[in-house]
Amino acid sequence: MIKLFPKTPEILQPNQYVVFKGEEMKDFPDFIKVDTPYIVESTAQVTFTRSFIFPSANKKTLSLANNEDYTNYFNLFPTTQDTLYEILVGLKHSKNMLVFIQWPTENYPFELESPHLHVDLSGNITRMISPITVERSPADEPRLRIHTLKDMTDIYFQLYNNGPDYEKLTILFLVNKCKIKPVEKMPERYRVIEGLSILKG
DSSP, X not given: OEEEOSSOOOOOOTTOEEEEESOTTTTSOTTOOTTOEEEEEEEEXXXXXXXXXXXXXXXXXXXXXXXSOTTTXXXXXXXXXXXXXXXXXXXXXXXXXXXXXXXXXXXXXXXXXXXXXXXXXXXXXXXXXXXXXXXXXXXXXOOEEEEEOTTOOOOEEEEEEOSSSOEEEEEEXXXXXXXXXXXXXXXXXXXXXXXXXXXXX
C-alpha cells in the first residue's frame, strides 16, 4: 500500500489489473479478496494541495482518513468498496521539513531490524530514519505512492520541522481514482499491492 520509488511511478490505467497480497481480513478491509485479480474499469485524476508552517522542533500528525476535521485529516480514503485511490505524494519548499509515515498509529513501517534503531523524533540520529523529504519525493517528480481503500486502517503523516526557525512545507497529492472489479481469470501482467504484513517483512 505504501512504496517509495527511485523515480516517479506510472499510474494505473483502465484495463490494467491489480492483485492484493497479504493477510486477508487483516491487511485489507473484509471486502477485498487477497490473491484475486481486479480489473481497473475506469480512472479519474484529482490534484490536492495542503501547506503547513510551524516552528523549529515542532511536529504535527495528520490522518489520511476521512473526517470533517480538515485540520487533522486529509480525507483521502474512498467511500465506496469498488474504488481504489492510487496517490502520488510530492513535497516542496523547506528541505528541513521531515515527513514520517505511521501505519497504523505509532507504528513506523520503514525501519531497520536493529532493536536500537527506531524512529524517535527526540534524537538527532533516530529522527533521520527513513523520513520523506523534498529531495526524496519532490513535487515535480513525486516518488511516494500510497494506495487507500474504504474502511482500511488509518495511515498517518507525521510532520517534523528539523530546521532552526519557522519552516513551510507544501504537500501535493495526485489522486488517481480507480474503479475496480474482481475477475476470475488471472492476467499475465498485474500490479501487486502489498499489505502491512508484507511491508514490515
